[in-house]
Amino acid sequence: MTAQVVPSHTQLIGQLSQAGLAVSSQRVALLGSLIASESEHPTADSLYQVLQAQFPTLSRATVYNNLAALVAAGLIERIDTHEGSRFGPVPVPHVNLICESCGSIEDALVNSELLTTVRERAAAEIEGFRPLNLAATLSGTCRACQG
Ligand SMILES: [Zn+2]
Numbered sequence: 001m002t003a004q005v006v007p008s009h010t011q012l013i014g015q016l017s018q019a020g021l022a023v024s025s026q027r028v029a030l031l032g033s034l035i036a037s038e039s040e041h042p043t044a045d046s047l048y049q050v051l052q053a054q055f056p057t058l059s060r061a062t063v064y065n066n067l068a069a070l071v072a073a074g075l076i077e078r079i080d081t082h083e084g085s086r087f088g089p090v091p092v093p094h095v096n097l098i099c100e101s102c103g104s105i106e107d108a109l110v111n112s113e114l115l116t117t118v119r120e121r122a123a124a125e126i127e128g129f130r131p132l133n134l135a136a137t138l139s140g141t142c143r144a145c146q147g
């Protein structure tokens, strides 16, 4: 699990503009709450509910569109599970441990160097492909569900 320092408002704006994205206050809040969620991997709906308290006029479509833009820019990851998509921050290449019993998703730093190498080799060897983030998925049973 990666304990992350939640970046300041200014740092979030920097991340967005560096990725070539337009900066809106909703986008900043969305990225901020995803980074703060750490290993929780919330759904789009739960992010919508959190942000709606702050932006009462916010629509679900805006949240979905902003999430898609952040994923495309490589600032966050989308993990598709049988119960729908979940989102998380992507600091470094990592493994998503998905529990088949309770659906929890935990980030694990299992051999990040190997995953980084795979991403770099993809950039070097696959012509015309611009890799962003690499996260592997490992399904299994979490510790709590084995109890
Ligand atoms: Zn579990």
Ligand SMILES: [Zn+2]
Residues within 6 Å of the ligand: 077, 088, 089, 094, 095, 096, 106, 107, 135
């Ligand atoms: Zn993850």
